[in-house]
């Protein structure tokens with residue numbers, strides 16, 4: 001039997017749509033191969049405007065459809081109740097879930113020995129600059145691993161993990177991480193206003209500082225610690241600021257506590273809470 005190239009995307013909100021756009025714009029997947037199930041009308045229209053075939057419910061999917069992959073991009077709390085509708089694809093498709101916390105065992109309860117991937121992308125996926133951590137169940141074969149890698153690589157760099165529990169760790173760092181950085185931009189903007197900058201200038205300086213520093217950290221041969229030292233003149237302004245950031249409670253401690261809270265929450269979501 002010829003290999004189907006079709007994809008079913010379940011849930012086309014923030015992350016689902018980012019994936020859809022990546023497949024269309026960067027992976028060159030024809031829109032005609034993509035089926036989107038999404039109950040929200042406005043989001044269905046958004047996906048349809050990109051050429052995908054849309055459905056408000058799994059019941060509308062063609063009876064003859066044998067997708068190569070089913071991507072689950074609904075909220076973690078919804079996964080348990082929606083999975084049964086996709087059980088018919090368990091022998092032909094690889095299932096890829098991006099739902100935070102939801103373990104492979106939850107999928108196996110409904111899908112049995114299906115090939116299942118837990119993946120954790122992040123919001124910069126919407127501009128093709130995401131990072132995706134992924135772990136595959138024992139039932140996934142090399143062909144499926146290759147296909148899933150291509151699908152995920154359309155929105156960012158893919159890192160396969162050796163253990164499923166590391167997906168929850170990645171969720172706390174790279175999955176939620178963009179929100180930490182967005183909050184840092186908010187904080188830096190407020191600090192700029194507090195020292196007298198006009199709000200628009202403070203925002204522009206904060207955004208480009210994070211943007212430029214991130215680009216430099218990504219491309220430089222120097223480590224982040226070495227780059228920090230290059231900015232920090234002895235007895236200068238940066239040293240004065242870092243004295244505050246490293247004093248108790250240090251930024252390092254706060255970030256560790258924040259990531260630990262996100263990690264704990266991922267483990268709670270695994271229990272369906």
Ligand SMILES: NC(=O)C1=CN([C@@H]2O[C@H](COP(=O)(O)OP(=O)(O)OC[C@H]3O[C@@H](n4cnc5c(N)ncnc54)[C@H](OP(=O)(O)O)[C@@H]3O)[C@@H](O)[C@H]2O)C=CC1
Pocket residue numbers: 010011012013014015016037038039040043073074075076078082098099100120121122123175
């Ligand atoms: N946002 C992010 O940065 C990241 C999110 N994730 C994960 O991605 C998943 C989706 O998150 P996000 O995109 O932000 O959430 P959204 O709420 O934006 O998108 C989920 C969509 O799924 C729809 N939906 C609900 N029930 C069903 C169903 N039975 N069939 C099909 N679609 C359904 C929702 O519709 P309605 O609202 O009408 O219920 C909603 O439009 C989550 O599990 C999250 O943990 C992972 C990494 C990063």
Ligand SMILES: O=C(O)[C@@H]1CCC=N1
Pocket residue numbers: 100171175176
């Ligand atoms: O906040 C959340 O639960 C999801 C998972 C990672 C990013 N957003």
